Amino acid sequence: MTDPMTDPVTDPVTDPRPDPVTDISVQVQAGRFDPGAELNAFTANTTAIGAVASFVGLVRDLNLDHAVAALHLEHYPGMTEQVLLEIAGQASQRWALQRLRVIHRFGDLLPGDPIVMVLTASPHRGEALEACAFVMDFLKTQAPFWKRESTPAGPRWVDARASDDHALGRWQAGKGVDHG
Amino acid sequence: MLTILLFARLREAAGIDRLQLPDPAAPVALRAICQQLQAHDGRIAEALAATPQLRAAINQRMVGMEALVQAGDEIAFFPPVTGG
Secondary structure: OOOOOOOOOOOOOOOOOOOEEEEEEEEEEEEEOOHHHHHHHHHHOOOOEEEEEEEEEEEOOEEEEEEEEEEEEOOOOOOOHHHHHHHHHHHHHHHOOOOEEEEEOEOOOOOEEEEEEEEEEEHHHHHHHHHHHHEEEEHHOOOOEEEEEEOEEEEOOOOOHHHHHHHHHHHHHOOOOHHH | OOEEOOOHHHHHHHHOEEEEEEOOOOEEEEHHHHHHHHHOHHHHHHHHOOOOOOEEOOOOOEEOOEEOOOOOOOOEEOOOOOOO
């Protein structure tokens, strides 16, 4: 039995809080980007932001014990942007974010290249940190990108990891820290 | 017409990235379109069979195999995603 007075059912994912007016931007591009420049530009023209969290994913030169000379990222143009915007929208409903930016590359990349960057800004650190992790966890399992590595033994499609699916579990209703 | 798109390992194994199928007369489950695709081309059938965790999208939204396909839809089949 649930009593609505004592057991308010709040699903942070589907129960939008009052519109926090998040400035959202999503960019899917073939060209390189500069994470440092992105980080600096992210807080431009405002002094209301108290916390910025960021994640940068890089191409490694070693995966599952084999050398990686290059990485090709295939994507589904159109759907990719749509999915990233949707994930960003969900994050902005769940946490009070001022800004949220996602950059993801496609095409040919080299070891050391940034693949993805997620930036979140909020008045206090909790929201920014959690939202950044949330966006990455959903991006890994929902955004239509596929990696193909060039290895000494030839090209090899990267397999999805079960741990990426499991990572989503912590964002289900009732889990995680509520900064509401 | 239905537009069918294939991606990544599945596209490579099928040897084709896009094809068209006639519209269904009435909305039909995606599973039926997948079976129709397998009957349409042996190489695609093999590629689909070799994709254990097949994912799909209708009009660029990820859906399950029971989702309904309507005339003119864009349907995509692909392996689990590996971005980020």
